[in-house]
Amino acid sequence: MENNIEIKNVSKKYDKFELKNISFNVPKGVIVGLIGENGAGKTTTIKSILNIINFKGDIKIFGKDNKKYEKIIKQDIGVVLDDSFLSDYLDAKGIGKVMQSFYKNWNEKKYLEYLQKFNLPSNKMVKDFSSGMKMKLKIAAAISHSPKLLILDEPTSGLDPVVRNEILDIFREYMLEDEERSILMSTHITTDLEHISDYIVFINKGNIVFDMPTMDLLDNYGIAKCDEKNFEKINKDDYIKYRKEKYQYELLINNRGKFKSKYGNVNIDKASIEDIMLLNIKGEK
Amino acid sequence: MNNIKALIKKDLLNLASYKVSIIILFVGVCLCTLNTNVANLAPIVIITMVGMISLSTFSYDEISKAEKYLLAMPNTKEDMIKAKYILVIGLTVLGGVVAYFLTILLSYVMNKVNQNAAITIDYMSLLYTTIAGIFGIGLVESIQIPSIYKWGAEKGRVQMFILVFIIFLIIGVAAYFITKFGLDIDITSAIDKIKDYAVYILLVITAILYYISYKVAYKIYKKKEY
Numbered sequence: 001m002e003n004n005i006e007i008k009n010v011s012k013k014y015d016k017f018e019l020k021n022i023s024f025n026v027p028k029g030v031i032v033g034l035i036g037e038n039g040a041g042k043t044t045t046i047k048s049i050l051n052i053i054n055f056k057g058d059i060k061i062f063g064k065d066n067k068k069y070e071k072i073i074k075q076d077i078g079v080v081l082d083d084s085f086l087s088d089y090l091d092a093k094g095i096g097k098v099m100q101s102f103y104k105n106w107n108e109k110k111y112l113e114y115l116q117k118f119n120l121p122s123n124k125m126v127k128d129f130s131s132g133m134k135m136k137l138k139i140a141a142a143i144s145h146s147p148k149l150l151i152l153d154e155p156t157s158g159l160d161p162v163v164r165n166e167i168l169d170i171f172r173e174y175m176l177e178d179e180e181r182s183i184l185m186s187t188h189i190t191t192d193l194e195h196i197s198d199y200i201v202f203i204n205k206g207n208i209v210f211d212m213p214t215m216d217l218l219d220n221y222g223i224a225k226c227d228e229k230n231f232e233k234i235n236k237d238d239y240i241k242y243r244k245e246k247y248q249y250e251l252l253i254n255n256r257g258k259f260k261s262k263y264g265n266v267n268i269d270k271a272s273i274e275d276i277m278l279l280n281i282k283g284e285k
Numbered sequence: 286m287n288n289i290k291a292l293i294k295k296d297l298l299n300l301a302s303y304k305v306s307i308i309i310l311f312v313g314v315c316l317c318t319l320n321t322n323v324a325n326l327a328p329i330v331i332i333t334m335v336g337m338i339s340l341s342t343f344s345y346d347e348i349s350k351a352e353k354y355l356l357a358m359p360n361t362k363e364d365m366i367k368a369k370y371i372l373v374i375g376l377t378v379l380g381g382v383v384a385y386f387l388t389i390l391l392s393y394v395m396n397k398v399n400q401n402a403a404i405t406i407d408y409m410s411l412l413y414t415t416i417a418g419i420f421g422i423g424l425v426e427s428i429q430i431p432s433i434y435k436w437g438a439e440k441g442r443v444q445m446f447i448l449v450f451i452i453f454l455i456i457g458v459a460a461y462f463i464t465k466f467g468l469d470i471d472i473t474s475a476i477d478k479i480k481d482y483a484v485y486i487l488l489v490i491t492a493i494l495y496y497i498s499y500k501v502a503y504k505i506y507k508k509k510e511y
Contacts, residue, residue: 101291
């Protein structure tokens with residue numbers, strides 16, 4: 001499988017945080033979700049991919065070095081950043097006028113169609129938009145030059161479930177237009193990823209905990225619940241992390257079938273991405 | 286080059302909301318000064334206003350956190366710095382040109398409307414004032430732009446005043462020691478000697494100031510991370 005992004009041994013050191021030799025790929029035709037708690041390293045990873053910060057290691061986008069071919073590569077990338085945009089003091093029309101000067105493949109007609117489709121007024125200043133409208137405008141601006149790769153940093157944070165769902169639909173449609181396209185989406189709203197992502201990359205304290213297909217994760221991972229007596233009988237190698245609750249123990253396991261056959265008397269539930277993330281971060285071993 | 290044009294376009298569109306106020310202010314300033322004995326001051330006031338307005342583009346960027354977004358697009362840090370300097374210098378010079386001709390035009394109109402007005406404009410003097418105005422705001426901008434890149438648009442303004450204070454302090458201390466050690470420097474005769482070349486000297490100094498400022502700003506911005 002060819003990759004749109006290849007990240008190899010990327011490190012970045014700040015005073016109080018370090019991204020430690022992370023490596024993962026974003027293959028063509030897939031949506032990769034980058035998860036982790038706030039400050040885990042998701043945004044630092046995205047900034048490294050976009051070459052906004054200095055970092056150690058190698059990043060290739062469309063097979064090309066992201067520092068050496070920065071300008072060429074970025075012509076085919078669409079970016080949505082949670083906290084940053086072109087200007088709050090332009091209207092949607094003005095945003096389009098500026099964007100078309102940055103991208104060779106900018107399609108003004110397509111952009112205006114998106115504005116109409118998302119019910120965005122073209123003559124209202126961005127600062128007067130609601131959070132949902134602003135995010136939709138950012139997405140319209142990011143996809144109107146038909147990029148091969150979409151990089152999204154927290155695109156659904158602070159939005160209500162209806163708007164979030166609408167935005168996920170936009171991403172689905174974007175992917176359907178061309179099978180070679182990819183999306184790298186960082187978020188801490190993990191339920192969004194259960195609906196849309198093909199792979200999940202989980203970062204914690206600057207390290208990659210796992211990088212695996214979403215289906216495998218949801219099909220195999222589980223939460224085993226038992227009392228103290230049963231917990232003591234369970235082999236440490238058979239679970240990833242555990243957490244002691246008020247009345248029971250919760251164990252994160254990565255093979256429900258195997259665990260069930262070995263410990264038949266223990267209840268096992270399916271694990272959501274949020275459960276997996278929480279137990280990985282808060283659990284003990 | 287296309288990127289630089291696009292970045293300038295973004296700033297100009299941001300400033301477009303000022304357009305009516307700018308025209309009213311231009312005409313107002315000219316009319317006010319033409320009614321006094323210091324009609325030549327109009328370009329200085331206008332250039333200062335335009336210079337300050339062009340610097341406000343940094344505040345627009347800061348509010349929207351636009352720099353991070355712009356760097357995520359096909360722009361380099363060099364493009365961003367170049368675009369800002371072209372915009373600021375361009376608007377300052379344009380402000381000077383417009384102020385010069387507007388002062389002449391309005392004085393002509395006022396003399397036609399009111400025969401008793403008798404506003405006389407010395408074109409050369411007006412030109413000198415305009416260039417002096419460009420030099421003055423050029424000096425402020427060349428200090429302020431690197432300050433903004435270092436400390437941000439808000440803090441940068443405060444830091445600029447501190448820098449200007451330090452510069453004046455150095456000049457003051459130098460003057461004190463020159464006097465104390467009895468060095469005989471006749472400033473009046475020195476000015477007389479260079480008077481004929483003053484315009485060219487000011488223009489060259491302004492260009493050098495902007496160049497040094499650009500280099501310093503680029504060095505600061507290159508290290509900046511978002």
